[in-house]
Structure formats: C-alpha cells, structure tokens
Amino acid sequence: MQFNSQLKVAFMQTHNLQKIADELRMLCADMVQNANSGHPGAPLGLADLAVVLSKHINVDVENTTWLNRDRLVFSGGHVSALIYALLHLWGFEVSLQDLKEFRKFGSLTPGHPEYKHTPGIEITTGPLGQGIANAVGFAMAAKRAQNLLGDLIDHKVYCFCGDGDLEEGISYEATSLAGHFKLDNLVLIYDSNNISIEGDVSITFSEDVEKRFLAVGFDVIKINxxxxxxxxxxxxxxxxxxxxxxxxxxxxxxxxxxxxxGSHKTHGAPLGMEVIAKSKQALELANASFNVTSASRAFFDGVRMRGARAYAIWRKKLITGDKEKLTLLESLQNPDFSKLEFKSYEVGKSLATRVSNGEILNAISEFDLGFIGGSADLAPSNNTTLFKTGSFPEGNNMHFGIREHAMGAISNAFANYGIYRPFCATFFVFSDYLSPSIRIASIMKAKVLYVFTHDSIGVGEDGQTHQPIEQLTHFRAMPNLITWRPCDANENIACMKVALSLQAPNMFVLSRQNLEVLEMPSLENVSNGAYIKAKASKIPTLSLLASGSEVELCLKAQKVLETEGISTQVVSMPSFDLFLESSKEYKKELFKDSKVLAVEALRGLELYALADDVLSMESFGASGKGDVLFKHFGFSVENVVKKAKTLLG
Structure with a gap:
C-alpha cells in the first residue's frame, strides 16, 4: 500500500494529466477515423476518467488470469476505441498496429469487445445494460470468493456505464440486487453526458438517478x-x-x-480529418495520427508496474500462507468431473426429469465447491436447492429474486471469474427473459448451466402464457449452445456427464410430469446427440424420433406398429445440437433407409432437417390438465400410429 501511495503522488507531481488525457482522446479519434466507422463521442468524453482510473486499478499484464485482479467492465461496448487504447497503453498484448486495424476483419480490435479474443477483455457485454449486470456478477463472485479464500480476495469491480445502460430494465434488476447484498466492492461510473443517438436524453429520460440509486442501497458521489x-x-x-x-x-x-x-453527432460517426486536425491544434498536440508521447507512455507504465508488484505480493501470500487455501484454490480452478459419480435410477419407476435433475445438481454440489447457482424465485418448482450448503454469500445457493434478465448476465460473470461453474433456473417459458445473456454466453462459450423446467404443454392448467412452444426451436438455432431434453432420469444423468465435459453453455429442458425410468444409455450414444432407444424387430421401415416426454409416447406407439407388421425403431434425441454435429455416416447408420417421423410437443420446425414428417405443436396450447392437452393436440398413441401409417402410405 505504501508503494501504491508513493507511485500515485509521483504521478500527480510529474505528469500533466490533461495532456495525457488529450492524447488518449485523440488516439481514440484517430482509431475511429482510420476505420471510417465507430463511436468517438463517449471515448473522448471518458478520457479524463480513464486516465485517473489508471492510477487506481490493479491488473497484471503478465498474469491476466490472476484471481485478485480488479475487474473493469465497459457496459457500453461502443466505447471500444477507449478500451483498446487503454489496454495498449497499460501493456497488454494489444499493439499500436492492432489499434490501426480497429473494426477490421480478423483484427484483435473488433467493433465491440469480445472475451478471449482481445487480451484484457473480461467479458463480452453486447447490448446495453448487460455490462452493469455483469459487473454486479463479478462483485458477487468476489464476495463468495472472499468467504472461501479470505484475505486472498480484496479487489474492486469497476464498470463504466451511460444513460442507455440505465434506461435498460436489466440495470435496475442488477443494481437492486447489488444494493440488497451491499456489494461494497462494486464501483459504477456513470458517464452522464445527457446524449443519446436521437439527441438530448431529456426526450425520454428525466428520472433522478441519484435518488434511484440511493433507494436501492448505493452510495452516490456526484463529480465533474x-x-x-x-x-x-x-x-x-x-x-x-x-x-x-x-x-x-x-x-x-x-x-x-x-x-x-456536446453534440449527439459525435456518438456514432467519425469526426472527420478536418475536425481532428483542428482539435489537435486547439489541444496543442502534434498533428500526427496515432501519436502517443513518451511522457504519456511513462504514465501508463505505472499500471504495469503497480500490477506486477501487487501480483508478486499476492502470490507470496498464497504460497507462504494457509496451505488449505492453496489446495482449495487449485481444486476450485481445476475440478476433475471424471471422478464424479451419480446414482442410477431403478428402471420402471416414474419420476419427473426436474426431480432427478435436482438430485443430480446436489451430487455435483457435494463434489465441487465452485458449483454455484439458483433460481429466479422458483427453486422449489425447479428443484434447484442445494441442500448441503447455505445461501450466498456464505453458501452456494443464489437467490436471484424475480430477476431473470439480470440472473443470466450475472451467471455469465460467474463463469468468467475463474473458480465457478454457475447454473441458473426458471420455467422454460421465462427463458425469453434470459435470451440476450444466453446469446452472449454462447458467443463466449461460457460454461453456464441453464435449468429450465415445465418444458411443454404438460404444464397444463396454467395455459398458453406458461406453455413453452417455440423456445426450444429458438435455442436450438443458437450456435455454441448445447440444448438437452432428456427422456428420463437415467438419460438425464448421462446428459449431465457429457455436458460437464463440454466447453460450452448447456441448457437442460425438463419435465414437470413424471416419466418412466428407462435403461441407462451409454455416454457414447448420448454424446452423439441421438441413439436407438428401442430396436425394430427387423430392418426398420420406420423410425420414431423424439426427445423428452415424447420418447415414452413413441415407445408405446412402437409396440402397436410392430404388432401390425410395421418394423419400427425408436430414436431418442436428447440433444438436437450434438446430433446435428454428428457425421453423415452416423446419421445414415442410425436411420438406415427408414422413413423418419419426429414427435415433439413443441414447435419443432427444425426437426424437418432430420425427418420426413413432424408431429408438433401448431398453436400456443391451452388451459387444461396435461394428459388432456396431449391427447387434444395429437400426442397420443393412436395419432402417432395414424401419422406413421400416413407417412408410409
């Protein structure tokens, strides 16, 4: 701490902060102008704040995954020119040439920051508001880490945000939670410039932001x-x-x-060479492009020096301190799920997959202290309570409240923090509220586990508003996301084992109603996404393809078809995504020359890519008991048999 204070005083005494900030803002202007695309306004407005933050932030450019580093999130990704300029000046592997390639194809400096693409970027934020919730997630992750690792964790989470971020509803969800948990490690820096794309924000935004944040439990500091x-x-x-x-x-x-x-015209378009030249002249800067003087570089070198020293002190504390903490940290960072065992379920019993999944989650929780998560106020219905741990921050049960949108973005931050395997849960129909953050998780390939229960018209009496119809089709279309809809408790186990081995977000779509427990499938079969659940009596002329609860229906229909001389096999497809990735040879061997009828009590349009015909939902459902609705909408043995015969002609 004494070193940091001395370094700070030296900065104040020996550097002209205004000149440094002006060079930084003009560097950003040059980047946007050179790309002939981008957003110069906010980077120019935030340059002074960024320079002073450089005297406070602790990051180590040589150890970018250091657990106790400060986290910096730019909720407005359109400020990317400033982000990349800072990373370059701080000493990350972002070169001056990378700045010159801003927004160009294949560069390290894309139009909006992307995690694991550019060194130093902590998270992909994307749409406005996401970053605020991400920052809250990082702060929550740090609080739980403090509880686990003690004084090894004492870092800050900084987040730049703007008017647009605060207008988005997700920001209220997230900051409400931050205030509730008293996250004293969180610092939001609100770039209050009163400008949006359409002009002055007063045309849409007139609330008292200070009072709003005081009301949710923040300290508020107002500055120039x-x-x-x-x-x-x-x-x-x-x-x-x-x-x-x-x-x-x-x-x-x-x-x-x-x-x-002060003009909204600076928000989303280059300033123009003439304006840049006049601006540099007015600021008494050299007219050269991408010019950063040695004095400015010496100032920003302080970030690298301070971070390296802080990391060395932390590393010494880790190695010479409590050995149990060192062992715990290593196990949190590298869990070996190949050693995790689950109990199997007795064939013939009846159990909803949401129930078996709850037992699976608890088995993971007992094995891995970094397995953390919860539900948007639906834990008893989602079966997501972890029974042998307490509530956050002392335990791993997260209570998100009815904040689905923020829950998803917070989970993304936990996934990127470095020691957690997060999960989050709600009813499948409410997955619409998480969709933006699920998309970001998929872009990052973040290991977030989504638990969505009440997966079809089986929800019953709650009616159309609560019956998910089109959601699975939507998420199956999302690249990098692995969707799972297991047909029973044992397949649920196999799916989870495969999911834990994948570097991707995984979504489990689970039944409310009980399903008969079937034989345990092999991991090889499940990892292919689809496999033969019941063989035909001879070479099949018909394949019934299904997932989830409809597998049991197809097994019953198969018996009828076989008694009528139609050689029929049943193919369970727990993961459409993995099956789509399987080889043409595997698909050909699976179906042979049979006709394929897909059966799914959801929209199922994507199944036409695999099947000759599809029995699926063509409406939003209705209110009534689940078994009544299944029959009404054609998901009965009689109708599957009829549909199969029509297909076979």
Missing part, C-alpha cells in the same frame, strides 16, 4: 467528470465504502472535438 482532482477523490472514497458506489460523472460527449463538443 473532467476535473482530475474530483475524479481522484471519488475513487479514493470507494476504497472505504460499505455499500456499492455510483459515481455520477457529468461529462461532455465528444470532449475536445472542435465544433462538435
């Missing part, structure tokens, strides 16, 4: 976002916080851009 002393004092104050902090920084969009300062 271009006054270096005020900015510095605000960051210092957050180090003694007992609540999450919102710094409301009044800024000018396009700061320093001659003739365009």
């Amino acid at each position: 976002g271009h006054d270096f002393d005020e900015i510095d004092k605000a960051f210092e104050a957050t180090k003694k916080a007992t609540k999450p902090t919102l710094i409301i920084a009044k800024t000018i969009i396009g700061k320093g851009a001659v003739g365009l300062e």
Whole structure:
C-alpha cells in the first residue's frame, strides 16, 4: 500500500494529466477515423476518467488470469476505441498496429469487445445494460470468493456505464440486487453526458438517478467528470465504502472535438480529418495520427508496474500462507468431473426429469465447491436447492429474486471469474427473459448451466402464457449452445456427464410430469446427440424420433406398429445440437433407409432437417390438465400410429 501511495503522488507531481488525457482522446479519434466507422463521442468524453482510473486499478499484464485482479467492465461496448487504447497503453498484448486495424476483419480490435479474443477483455457485454449486470456478477463472485479464500480476495469491480445502460430494465434488476447484498466492492461510473443517438436524453429520460440509486442501497458521489482532482477523490472514497458506489460523472460527449463538443453527432460517426486536425491544434498536440508521447507512455507504465508488484505480493501470500487455501484454490480452478459419480435410477419407476435433475445438481454440489447457482424465485418448482450448503454469500445457493434478465448476465460473470461453474433456473417459458445473456454466453462459450423446467404443454392448467412452444426451436438455432431434453432420469444423468465435459453453455429442458425410468444409455450414444432407444424387430421401415416426454409416447406407439407388421425403431434425441454435429455416416447408420417421423410437443420446425414428417405443436396450447392437452393436440398413441401409417402410405 505504501508503494501504491508513493507511485500515485509521483504521478500527480510529474505528469500533466490533461495532456495525457488529450492524447488518449485523440488516439481514440484517430482509431475511429482510420476505420471510417465507430463511436468517438463517449471515448473522448471518458478520457479524463480513464486516465485517473489508471492510477487506481490493479491488473497484471503478465498474469491476466490472476484471481485478485480488479475487474473493469465497459457496459457500453461502443466505447471500444477507449478500451483498446487503454489496454495498449497499460501493456497488454494489444499493439499500436492492432489499434490501426480497429473494426477490421480478423483484427484483435473488433467493433465491440469480445472475451478471449482481445487480451484484457473480461467479458463480452453486447447490448446495453448487460455490462452493469455483469459487473454486479463479478462483485458477487468476489464476495463468495472472499468467504472461501479470505484475505486472498480484496479487489474492486469497476464498470463504466451511460444513460442507455440505465434506461435498460436489466440495470435496475442488477443494481437492486447489488444494493440488497451491499456489494461494497462494486464501483459504477456513470458517464452522464445527457446524449443519446436521437439527441438530448431529456426526450425520454428525466428520472433522478441519484435518488434511484440511493433507494436501492448505493452510495452516490456526484463529480465533474473532467476535473482530475474530483475524479481522484471519488475513487479514493470507494476504497472505504460499505455499500456499492455510483459515481455520477457529468461529462461532455465528444470532449475536445472542435465544433462538435456536446453534440449527439459525435456518438456514432467519425469526426472527420478536418475536425481532428483542428482539435489537435486547439489541444496543442502534434498533428500526427496515432501519436502517443513518451511522457504519456511513462504514465501508463505505472499500471504495469503497480500490477506486477501487487501480483508478486499476492502470490507470496498464497504460497507462504494457509496451505488449505492453496489446495482449495487449485481444486476450485481445476475440478476433475471424471471422478464424479451419480446414482442410477431403478428402471420402471416414474419420476419427473426436474426431480432427478435436482438430485443430480446436489451430487455435483457435494463434489465441487465452485458449483454455484439458483433460481429466479422458483427453486422449489425447479428443484434447484442445494441442500448441503447455505445461501450466498456464505453458501452456494443464489437467490436471484424475480430477476431473470439480470440472473443470466450475472451467471455469465460467474463463469468468467475463474473458480465457478454457475447454473441458473426458471420455467422454460421465462427463458425469453434470459435470451440476450444466453446469446452472449454462447458467443463466449461460457460454461453456464441453464435449468429450465415445465418444458411443454404438460404444464397444463396454467395455459398458453406458461406453455413453452417455440423456445426450444429458438435455442436450438443458437450456435455454441448445447440444448438437452432428456427422456428420463437415467438419460438425464448421462446428459449431465457429457455436458460437464463440454466447453460450452448447456441448457437442460425438463419435465414437470413424471416419466418412466428407462435403461441407462451409454455416454457414447448420448454424446452423439441421438441413439436407438428401442430396436425394430427387423430392418426398420420406420423410425420414431423424439426427445423428452415424447420418447415414452413413441415407445408405446412402437409396440402397436410392430404388432401390425410395421418394423419400427425408436430414436431418442436428447440433444438436437450434438446430433446435428454428428457425421453423415452416423446419421445414415442410425436411420438406415427408414422413413423418419419426429414427435415433439413443441414447435419443432427444425426437426424437418432430420425427418420426413413432424408431429408438433401448431398453436400456443391451452388451459387444461396435461394428459388432456396431449391427447387434444395429437400426442397420443393412436395419432402417432395414424401419422406413421400416413407417412408410409
């Protein structure tokens, strides 16, 4: 700490912060101009805040996965020019040439920041508001890590956000949760420039942001976002916080851009060479493009120096300290799920897959202390309570409240933190509220586990609004996301074993109603996405393809068809996504020359890629008992047999 204080004083005494900030903002302007595409306004407006943050943030460019590093999230990904400029100046592997290739195909500097693509980017934020919830997730992850690892974790989470982020509903969900949990390690920096794409924000946004955040339990500090002393004092104050902090920084969009300062025109278009030249002249900077003086580089070198020293101190503490903590950290970072065993279920019993999945989750929880998650106020219905651990932050049961959108984004942050395997849960029909964050998880290939129960018209009396019809089709279309709809408790186990081995988000879509327990399938069969569940009496002329509860229906229909001389096999397809990735040879061997009838009590349009005909839902369902609805909408043995005969002619 003494070293940090001395370094800070040296910065204040030997560096012209205004000149450094002006060079940073013009570097961002050059990047956007060179790309002839991008958003210069916010980077120019935030440059002063970014320079002062550089005196406070602890990151180590040589050890980018250091667990106790500060996390920096830009909720507005359109500020990417500033993000990349900072990463370059701080010493990450982002070169000046990378800045010159901003927004170009194949570059390290795409239009919006992408996790694991650019060194130093902590998370892919995407749509506005996501980043605020991600930052809350990082802060929550750090609080749980503190509980597990003690004084090895004491870092901050910084998040830049703007008016657009605060207008998005997800920001209220997330900050409400942050205030509830008193996340004193969270610092939101609100770029309050009063400008949106359509003009002044007053046309749509007039609430008192300070009162809003005070109401949800934040400390609020109001500053001039271009006054270096005020900015510095605000960051210092957050180090003694007992609540999450919102710094409301009044800024000018396009700061320093001659003739365009404060204009919404600076938001999403290059400034133009003439404006940049005049701006550099007014700021008394060299007119050269991508120019950063040695004095500015020396200032930003302080981030690298401070971070390296902080990491060395932390590493020494880790190695010479409590050996149990070192062992725990290693197990949290590298769980070996090949050693995890699940109990199998007795064939012939009847059990909903949401129930068996709850027991599976508890088995994982007892094996892996980094397995953490919960439900959006539906744990008793989703069967997601972990019985041998407490509630967050002392335990691994997360209570998200009725905040599905934030829950998804928070889970993404837990997945990226470094020691967790997060899961989150709700009814499948409410997955629509998580869709943006699921898409981001899929882009990042983040290992988030989604548990969605009440998977079809089997929901019954709750009616159309609660019966998921089109959701599975939507998520099956999402690249990198692995969807699972197991047909029984034993297949559920096999699916989970495969899911734990994949570097991807996995979604389990589970029944409310009881399903008969069948024989345990092999992991090889399940990893192919589909396999023969019941063989035909001879070479099949018909294959019944199904997932989830409809597999049991097809098994019953198979018996009728076989007695009528139609050689029929049943193919269970727990994962459409993995089956689609399987080889043509495997698919050909599976179906041979049989006609394929797919049966699914959902929309099922994607099944036409595999089947000659599909029996699926063509409406949003109805209110009534599940078995009545299945029969009404054609999911009966009689109708499957009829549909099969029609297909065979």
